[in-house]
Amino acid sequence: MSFERIREKLNILADAAKYDVSCASSGGNRKNTNNGLGDSSAMGICHSYTEDGRCVSLLKILFTNHCIFDCAYCVTRKSNDIKRAAFKIQEVVDLTINFYRRNYIEGLFLSSGIFKNPDYTMERLIAVAKKLRLEENFNGYIHLKSIPGASDELMYEAGLYADRLSVNIEIPTISGLKLLAPDKKHEDFTKPMRKVSNEIIKYNDERKIIKTTPRYAPAGQSTQMIVGATGESDRDIMYSANHYYKAYHMKRVYYSGYIPVANDNRLPSIGSQVPVLRENRLYQTDWLMRFYGFKVEELLNSEHPNLDKDIDPKLGWALRNLDLFPVDINRADKSLLARIPGIGMQSVAKILNARQFRRLNWEHLKRIGIAINRARYFIVCDSRHWEYRDLPAEKIKGMILQHSTSKYRSLIGSQLKLFNS
Incomplete structure (x- = not known):
């Protein structure tokens, strides 16, 4: 395939991936062994600036923006009239290695629209990671997006090659998901979450006894919620986040302000994009819950269902x-x-x-x-x-x-x- 076609695919699929914010990767510490390529250090790799000012980056792309679903909030939904593209497995591998060799990236974040079915899509994401690890001896950071509805067998295999896995819960409440993504089921999201959580616990327990036990998703798993596409209060959002932290041992929950991508009567009107400040307040609340000992009900409850915009x-x-x-x-x-x-x-x-x-x-x-x-x-x-x-x-x-x-x-x-x- 010509260089121009590869570049066109990259432009389309990198742009489509920009809506996913859950690709920070703190926690990865994969070591470079046997003179391999790349190194995910204990400092972690992410797509933004670290506390000491270093900018570390991932190649952040979709495998394809074709999708069988028609979620109202998603730019890649099947009814949207956009230019479509799909990579081949080897193309993603080659792009990752070539970008790394030129010192453009330190790892890969790979997501995808769902084409044919969840397992078919997940198999291809795993094949990319597997080729990078086994054929290219790549020890850099790999974050794979778990496909909702993928089988337990595939989720198990994904954790053997990826540093972090994530499945976006997308809408904070079940009722909101039914409204905006009627083709999807809540259990399609939670099933792979639970499989990954159980495998991480099992492997960590085994490593305490047998040090040579292979690592399984060493940077854990994360998820992302869209804020403002439905009428959830800050209380609804943070109670959902608290549930995922406790039930599935999430490393991070990310909050992404709704960005209008379609004129759909189920969505807020165009121009009602969620202020960045609301995202900031949700992240501050998340931080207090994880590191300061606050319980979610202390910060948000029936008397105070929304956060104060003026103060933290x-x-x-x-x-x-x-x-x-x-x-x-x-x-x-x-x-x-x-x-x-x-x-x-x-x-x-x-x-x-x-x-x-x-x-x-x-x-x-x-x-x-x-x-x-x-x-x-x-x-x-x-x-x-x-x-x-x-x-x-x-x-x-x-x-x-x-x-x-x-x-x-x-x-x-x-x-x-x-x-x-």
């Missing part, structure tokens, strides 16, 4: 629970310190370490790096300067917003300009 979820929780504050920074335990607005987990560790040697005052806390503008309303320390007491929640919120210079305040302003233009 931890500050919102603190303002609703002022009876727990102020906290003595020199006495509080780790779990309570983590709940103070303006104090992250790294600062919590520094506080616990520093107070072994002396009582901390405001100057010490500033040097540790806590956000004094937020934290000062919720803590006391070994001095009385900057201490606030008995202020109502709305007053505290107003004072914090007045002095806030955070990126989220800037984001609100830019979005308002966008929507008013």
Whole structure:
């Protein structure tokens, strides 16, 4: 096949893959052995910037944008009049190796529309990974998108060659899925999730006894939800995410704002794209659940079904629970310190370490790096300067917003300009 045709396919199928955000790959640590090609280090590989500023990238493509389904929210649905293309297995292998040799990528993210049936599609994704591992001796990162409805046998084989597997749940609720993707069943998504989860547990247990046990999906599995295509509240979304974390041991749940791709009366109107700020608030809530010890019902419940757009979820929780504050920074335990607005987990560790040697005052806390503008309303320390007491929640919120210079305040302003233009 000519170079021009390959380039045309790449343009079509790379563009179609841009709607999938669940290709971050933290957790992969596949080692390069026997002078193989590529290396997925313990730092992990992802498609964006790392904390230290490094940009690491994956070749992110669809195997094909042909699809037998007609999901209202999907640009590749069968009724959409778009240009179609499909790679051959060897073409994807060759592209991956050639891009890697030129130092353009550090791994592969491969998804696909569903053509013929789920197993037929999944077999081809696995064949790409298998050729890369066994024939090209490729040790770089591979993320395969699990095809909903694929058999347990294929999901098992996929985990032997891929670092991470993911199946997008797409719509957060069963009712929403029935409305927008009536051809799909909820169990088509959860069945491969459960198979991968069970195999990861089994292999990890076996490796504790037999160190030579092969690795199975070492970077775990992830999923993605579309936010705003149906009328789910933030509470609905995060309760679903919490379920997938607990029931299927997800490494990550990703939240993708609805992007209008069709004029369908089941979807929100064109121009109602979900603000980026809502995605940010959902990710912040996710972070609090996974790393700060918050339960989902503390952050979102029947009384507070949606997140505050003006302030982050931890500050919102603190303002609703002022009876727990102020906290003595020199006495509080780790779990309570983590709940103070303006104090992250790294600062919590520094506080616990520093107070072994002396009582901390405001100057010490500033040097540790806590956000004094937020934290000062919720803590006391070994001095009385900057201490606030008995202020109502709305007053505290107003004072914090007045002095806030955070990126989220800037984001609100830019979005308002966008929507008013």
